[in-house]
Amino acid sequence: MGKFPIADAFISKIVICKKCKSRNKSSVERCRKCGYKFLRPKRKDIRVKK
Numbered sequence: 696m697g698k699f700p701i702a703d704a705f706i707s708k709i710v711i712c713k714k715c716k717s718r719n720k721s722s723v724e725r726c727r728k729c730g731y732k733f734l735r736p737k738r739k740d741i742r743v744k745k
């Protein structure tokens with residue numbers, strides 16, 4: 696959990712295409728851009744720039 700629960704909830708709904716790196720909704724089975732089947736969930740622990 697980060698500082699922003701809303702952002703966490705939003706991020707957790709995003710998956711990244713392993714092929715073209717585009718963001719997709721976690722509900723989709725394939726990348727909407729290239730149709731690639733393997734998607735990974737976006738990392739929740741995003742590195743904070745100092």
Ligand SMILES: [Zn+2]
Nearest residue numbers: 712715726729
């Ligand atoms: Zn893709």
